[in-house]
Amino acid sequence: MKISVLGAGSWGSAIAVLLSKKGYDVSIWDRNQQLLNEINHSRENIRYLPGVLIPAGISTTESLLECINESEIIVMAVPSHGIREVCTKLKGMVKNKQIFVSLAKGIENSSLKRMSEVIEEYFPENRIGVLSGPSHAEEVSRDIPTTVVSSSTDKKTAEYIQDIFITPKFRVYTNPDIIGVEVGGAVKNIIALAAGISDGLGYGDNTKAALMTRGIAEIARLGVALGAQPLTFAGLSGIGDLIVTCTSMHSRNRRAGILIGQGKTVEEAIKEVKMVVEGINTTKSTYELSNKVGVEMPITKELYNVLFENKNPKYAVSELMLRDKKHEIEEVAQMIWK
Ligand SMILES: NC(=O)c1ccc[n+]([C@@H]2O[C@H](COP(=O)([O-])OP(=O)(O)OC[C@H]3O[C@@H](n4cnc5c(N)ncnc54)[C@H](O)[C@@H]3O)[C@@H](O)[C@H]2O)c1
Numbered sequence: 001m002k003i004s005v006l007g008a009g010s011w012g013s014a015i016a017v018l019l020s021k022k023g024y025d026v027s028i029w030d031r032n033q034q035l036l037n038e039i040n041h042s043r044e045n046i047r048y049l050p051g052v053l054i055p056a057g058i059s060t061t062e063s064l065l066e067c068i069n070e071s072e073i074i075v076m077a078v079p080s081h082g083i084r085e086v087c088t089k090l091k092g093m094v095k096n097k098q099i100f101v102s103l104a105k106g107i108e109n110s111s112l113k114r115m116s117e118v119i120e121e122y123f124p125e126n127r128i129g130v131l132s133g134p135s136h137a138e139e140v141s142r143d144i145p146t147t148v149v150s151s152s153t154d155k156k157t158a159e160y161i162q163d164i165f166i167t168p169k170f171r172v173y174t175n176p177d178i179i180g181v182e183v184g185g186a187v188k189n190i191i192a193l194a195a196g197i198s199d200g201l202g203y204g205d206n207t208k209a210a211l212m213t214r215g216i217a218e219i220a221r222l223g224v225a226l227g228a229q230p231l232t233f234a235g236l237s238g239i240g241d242l243i244v245t246c247t248s249m250h251s252r253n254r255r256a257g258i259l260i261g262q263g264k265t266v267e268e269a270i271k272e273v274k275m276v277v278e279g280i281n282t283t284k285s286t287y288e289l290s291n292k293v294g295v296e297m298p299i300t301k302e303l304y305n306v307l308f309e310n311k312n313p314k315y316a317v318s319e320l321m322l323r324d325k326k327h328e329i330e331e332v333a334q335m336i337w338k
Pocket residue numbers: 007008009010011012013030031032035048077078079080081082083085086103104105106135136137138274275276278
């Protein structure tokens with residue numbers, strides 16, 4: 001069975017390796033021909049996933065049509081800001097029976113849509129699922145035990161994706177709450193940037209634990225307002241992904257945050273991290289979305305001020321500490337029994 005992976009970044013490459021090791025016929029597309037040449041030549045993705053063998057069975061192509069031709073599954077592994085561009089290019093090439101699996105974690109700036117919603121705009125007849133959860137490419141590609149969740153509005157699709165991706169080292173659960181799964185995966189990047197900034201400022205574990213705990217509260221508030229199930233945020237794509245992204249040195253969002261906390265500009269931080277720092281765009285969309293649906297997201301708001309209004313991160317933290325007094329449990333209860 002053939003599977004196409006669109007995007008030869010770190011996650012696209014890691015997932016292609018996993019699928020190839022499982023015996024599928026994997027074809028990778030990327031817009032960057034030079035990157036594909038390098039992968040073909042060295043059987044390694046030196047830029048995005050160094051040190052990992054890309055099996056000989058994986059083919060690469062710069063032609064989208066060739067990549068998706070005859071494939072049963074189209075894995076969308078480009079960053080969230082590139083999903084619409086790729087969907088536009090795919091228009092007219094895709095057959096209705098082909099299933100999309102989105103790996104991208106973000107909320108689009110222009111439309112404030114989740115990634116599966118963007119894909120559905122172009123391919124309303126196709127089955128669409130998402131794979132999300134605590135899963136750094138650097139670890140998955142080295143067979144380090146990892147757990148994720150497959151989600152789709154259609155149970156059979158979620159279970160099909162579970163069967164395709166599951167391995168003894170990559171355990172896939174299902175969750176029908178696609179809104180919650182996508183909101184958790186996208187918005188945790190904002191909190192990871194904030195946690196990184198806190199580390200970069202030299203604050204401690206207490207501060208980071210506070211950001212993570214209050215972070216999941218505001219992620220869940222937004223998610224529930226958009227129609228998600230509260231308990232999804234206690235799962236792999238919620239608190240699970242938040243933990244890994246806020247604590248791992250593999251996290252691009254956390255690393256960018258550390259650099260900003262240490263005094264680098266946003267542009268300098270992006271340049272130094274080299275790979276996609278999705279939390280930056282997502283901060284903008286989430287800030288706008290929270291205003292649109294009337295949900296209070298204090299950490300997101302302060303991060304927006306730091307990233308886009310040049311606010312000193314230390315003042316942003318003070319502002320968070322000096323907010324009106326609140327009752328913690330009341331808020332959680334309201335969220336769950338709304
Ligand atoms: N890296 C991880 O560990 C990881 C894990 C889970 C999910 N994800 C998600 O997977 C998605 C891809 O992340 P990544 O880490 O592989 O990114 P990356 O920065 O490693 O690679 C990005 C790749 O996408 C291509 N690309 C960039 N912009 C594009 C555009 N506009 N159109 C088409 N192609 C474009 C680039 O050529 C590059 O090959 C992101 O949404 C990310 O949040 C990443």
